[in-house]
Amino acid sequence: MTWQKEQFLRPTQPYFVLEADHFQQEVYWTQGISHFYTFGLHEARAFDVVPDACIDLVFQYTKHAMDAYACGPVLSCQRQNWDGKQDVFGVRFIPGYHPAGIDIEWKDLIGHRIPLKQLMKDTILIDKMATQMDFYQRIRIFLQEYVKLEKQQDKPYGKRALVMDITKRAYLSDGLIRISSIAEQTGYSESYINRVFREQIGFSPKTFCKIIQFQRALEFLNYGQPNKMTEAAVNLGYYDQSQFIRDFKKYAGITPKQYLKRIEQEQYKNRIKDTNYLSF
Structure with a gap:
């Protein structure tokens, strides 16, 4: 697939x-x-x-x-x-x-x-x-x-600019970037990055990355056609199927399998109309 x-x-x-x-x-x-x-x-x-x-x-x-x-x-x-x-x-x-x-x-x-x-x-x-x-x-x-x-x-500067840079890196990596990598790329220590992020955003950069990864999982289930949850977990960068199911249920309230069943029954893709008003 x-x-x-x-x-x-x-x-x-x-x-x-x-x-x-x-x-x-x-x-x-x-x-x-x-x-x-x-x-x-x-x-x-x-x-x-x-x-x-x-x-x-x-x-x-x-x-x-x-x-x-x-x-x-x-x-x-x-x-x-x-x-x-x-x-x-x-x-x-x-x-x-x-x-x-x-x-x-x-x-x-x-x-x-x-x-x-x-x-x-x-x-x-x-x-x-x-x-x-x-x-x-x-x-x-x-x-x-x-x-x-x-x-x-x-224009953002100081701590706010740093947080914007961190969120951009996390967003573009689908939440798979490690804080250690951000530290290497920005020159700031992991402890400083964690402290500033919590101060500005209210939770850890690790949690932010998990939410981004979850959102990509929603997209995968909404528009992909996963044959197995193990396959989905691998595509999305989860450690294993158990982690995928656990994290997904925490954020969606139901398991990936239950979610997939619901969106198939209710024809999720057919319920959305994508407009193109600004495509000119």
């Missing part, structure tokens, strides 16, 4: 796809943004959120209002409640990336969902997004205003 993976990992929330009434996404790969997505809910629901090491900016549209939030990552599979009928537009940033214009430390968003108005000094982006009712226009308006926020933001 040959698995042709994408060059860049697109971090996913698979239960959003499986539980929502429809799901669309627009891959971007620019400005620290992984992709834009949208889904609808016709009633209140609860479904699981899995670790992805990403910050999402989420805009929830109901009949009477729009509410916007910065949503931090979780470190284990957790249940999330969605209240009532709504249309959701989201911007998912690449793992470890801190969105421009958000006045909060990365680590302080872990496990939290905070109104954007509490975190942004300038609410023009929020105000403009409130009037947009089309997926394409929401992407356009978001990017138009987000560029302005980026220009106002200072």
Whole structure:
């Protein structure tokens, strides 16, 4: 079996796809943004959120209002409640990336969902997004205003620049890079790298790498065709099948075999519509 993976990992929330009434996404790969997505809910629901090491900016549209939030990552599979009928537009940033214009430390968003108005000094982006009712226009308006926020933001330096470099190396290696290798490449000691990463991100670089590896495993199961879990474990760089099953269950809430069965039964690939609004 040959698995042709994408060059860049697109971090996913698979239960959003499986539980929502429809799901669309627009891959971007620019400005620290992984992709834009949208889904609808016709009633209140609860479904699981899995670790992805990403910050999402989420805009929830109901009949009477729009509410916007910065949503931090979780470190284990957790249940999330969605209240009532709504249309959701989201911007998912690449793992470890801190969105421009958000006045909060990365680590302080872990496990939290905070109104954007509490975190942004300038609410023009929020105000403009409130009037947009089309997926394409929401992407356009978001990017138009987000560029302005980026220009106002200072370039990263010191510890923040180091952490950005570490997360980039981990991301591009699918989480398989060792901290000892990062130490050799950057000239910093392993203890310093671990201390700074925990200080800035809130958990260890090893945990970050495990989450990236898990996200690649989700992609493998979603779009590959594994004949055996042992084969999947080898493809994904796990030590053995037992480690793969153990880590996957910790983050997804179920075993790889159970997950594969569900996405096959519910036709995961057919539930996602990949748009190409920006491919010109």
